[in-house]
Amino acid sequence: MYCVIQSIERVVGEMVFRKALLITITTCLIILPISVHGWAVFDGGGLKPWYDLNRISNEGKVVSMDDMMAFVGFQREYLDVNAWARLGEDYASVQDLELLADRASKFFGIEGDYDHISSQGEGIIQVTVRGVNENKQVVSITCYSVDTSCDNNRKLESYMVINIVDRIQRIDVSEAKHSVEVFFDTIGLNAKITTTLVGSSKGKLSLKEMEGICNELFSHIRADRTEGITDGEFISISGYSPLFDECITSNGKSVNIQVAMRYNSYMDRTYLWIGVPIINIEC
Template sequence: MRRYSLLGLIFILLVGILYNSSAQPVKNIDTDLLQEESLLLQAIEIGGFQMEEFNINKSGFIPNTFLTMEELEEKQIEIMDALNINGEVVRINMDEVKEYGHKDYFEDPLDIEAETILEQRVEDEGYNEIITFVPNEEGNVTVIKLLSTQIVGESETYIIVDIVENKRYKEIVDISNQVENILEKYASEIQTTINLTGAHLGMLTKAEENQKQEEIFSFLEAKRIEVLEDELFTSITAYSPLISSSINYGGRSVNLQLAMRYSEYEDKTYLWIANPLITTAY
């Protein structure tokens, strides 16, 4: 049975929930355009990289609505049922974990079984929050965050589903649609961020890297907006007319970011490609 370091889980959880909503694109409906997930997956393959992981983050916004903890819990259960999430729920307090460690939550202070679901709840005046963190034995991770606030008479609720998968690449569109269908039941506005990671065995020369970047940008008909590059790392923001969503970045429309880095430890050159911007560690 695969087991996970609790400290590692807490770290990923913190990264997952510190989501920058300003970096999320607003999707314009255009049925003639291929879905972003499929386009980016094809771009990875055209560049000659092997898919290793994808991350889909979808956020639903419910305006003028403040939900009680009981109402948030109802939606939490509905989302977990729809995603076939089952397991033992262990409630944690992130502040206590950060301050005192995690020994009080588990018999084994270093490991947690994959079937265990971590959950944090925060209930205060005008603020309710439930965060559910779900690892599985294949190394995939799902984070569900429900947040409702009421400040100076103004209410709003957010539902965020963040999924990391390292196997089911061909199902990326179906998984994305499944999450969106769930959020559409509750939210009037849905925003999406997609991050894909690919790898190429060995270290590429700069000429080889440039060639692969050209192949990817040519396929996506993308125009470079900003390029940051040194001997070990490349990051490029761009705009593709084939992708239906975009954000304003530095006064220009952006809907694509590509990054490349060589890992000497693994002897692999990694490629990250995202819409609109990379929000995972790279």
């Protein structure tokens, strides 16, 4: 990897290299925006039709990821919430980023022993805090600044990324999302947030069965399929549902829901990922 980076830097030059590096970091750490809350209604063995259009309009186009998981009979494993925001020009030093990271760690209640790593060099300043809060949620906070200067014009681009993983408390998706929104409100920023809910079912499902589950989920949230990948025993489908308020654009198409499935032979379980607007973790 080091040799590859050296080659790139020789070809494109230091300024372009740093810009490309910023894009790479942003791709790895920054997640896209969403807005998800809501509920569905169970009736006997399944769900009632997903609201009438008047109710959706009056109460907001919302749908519960937990109910989607339960609808297909999968057990919730964990929830992953990711948020990012671009920082202002005031965050230009490692001290500035450390103060912000410490403020976030206190807000989210990180306690006991936790990791606090600061690094600076090659035009990049980064501070990372990672620990567990009182709700046994793993909280990761990353603040970083990249020098994208051109010629003699010094320019820094700074970002903050917060990731919360809930395995124990089974906190509601909307509650977890709200806590992140509140923090970014306190520092005057509007965060982009995405959520991924992971569930599993005992045993192995065939590719055809997994496709059937994904299609059934899309049908119940009135989602139109926009993209799909099938690779061996892995399937991923992205689409657009009118039940979600916000979306992203992918290849010129609107996307606000993604589902994926894969069998894990070691655990002997079939896993289901539901992401809004996309899945933000490795499947």
